[in-house]
Amino acid sequence: MKLCLVSRSYRHALPVLDKAMYHFPAGPNNTYQAHRQVFLCSQHGSSVAYITHASGFTAQVTYRDHLQYFLYGAMIYMALKEWESALHLLCIVITCPVANAVSKIMVEAYKKWLLVSLLAKGKVVSTPEMINPHVMKVYQSLILPYVSLADAFENDDIQRLRAEVDVGRAIWLADNNMGLVHQVVHAHMKSIVVKLSSTFSAVAIADIAQRIASDSFPSTEVETSISSMVISGLDSTLLQSNSNHKPTMLHFHAGGATKSLGEERIQFLLDSESLLLTTLAGNIDQSNHDLELSSEHLQFLRRAKNGSELGSGKFGMNFKDDIASWDVDEDIMSGLH
Secondary structure, X not given: OHHHHHOXXXXXXXXXXXXXXXXXXXXXXXXXXXXXXOOOOOOOOOHHHOOOOOOOOOOOOOHHHHHHHHHHHHHHHHHOOOHHHHHHHHHHHHOOOOOOOOOHHHHHHHHHHHHHHHHHHOOOOOOOXXXXXXXXXXXXXXXXXXXXXXXXXHOOOHHHHHHXXXXXXXXXXXXXXXXXXXXXXXXXXHHHHHHHHOOXXXXXXXXXXXXXXXXXXXXXXXXXXXXXXXXXXXXXXXXXXXXXXXXXXXXXXXXXXXXXXXHHHHHHHHHHHHHHHHHHHHHHHHHHHHOOOOHHHHHHHHHHHHHHHHHHOXXXXXXXXXXXXXXXXXXXXXXXX
């Protein structure tokens, strides 16, 4: 992942990132692995049987490696503007269980998670419930500039948003998040334009510039930004006039900015999700079997427990005393003496 980031070869990492990960190699002294005793010749549905320290196919995977893998993967998705996938991987990092202290990697991931949530959802999404309240307080105390930036975004305060960007420029640069911050500003501008489409069929670029900022704002910069929005999928057309007296207009198409997917694309997505769910279900069944959590094993333990309780007299009588209460013929019982 790190090599793909450094070389900017982002798509070369997708064949690995797009595959669901179910387990990490366990340590050589792991009691779970010692208990399982899985042989290489056994039938298994995953690579956990042979990707171990003993086989030599993997080195020791540390807690830091685990966090870095998902953080680097999220950064690759960010570079490709796949915000939903990036948000998912960042969520894995910020929800990792910790004992006392929060690692720096998790803090950096939370900063990016806050910005990516604005880009993916247009708002700060709810934090996962599995995050410990103490950890949440640590996050909030360490990323106050990012919280202020997100608050300005959600309140549609463009002046305050630009002020927050300018004030925290040194912070964004130090955290290598300046590019994400610029995209957040661009996304806020796009949200303003999309809201105008619900009221007007066409708007002059000069009017949009006045809505974006109350002070003098260059129309050329606004026009450049809107042109990139149209190219990237905004359902509208930019109409430029040869006359200097007529302003450049942004004409919105009927039906809004949403685009319907074709039937073939929808069928492909459904098949992909079905395959992923089937694979996930198979791995869950295998994990339950390995951890002795399968329904058959639980039923066996329940019967064994009931049998032991019956023999130990936990139901108010023991086995010998209970024989006298049976309705059995005395002649049959006499042969037992």
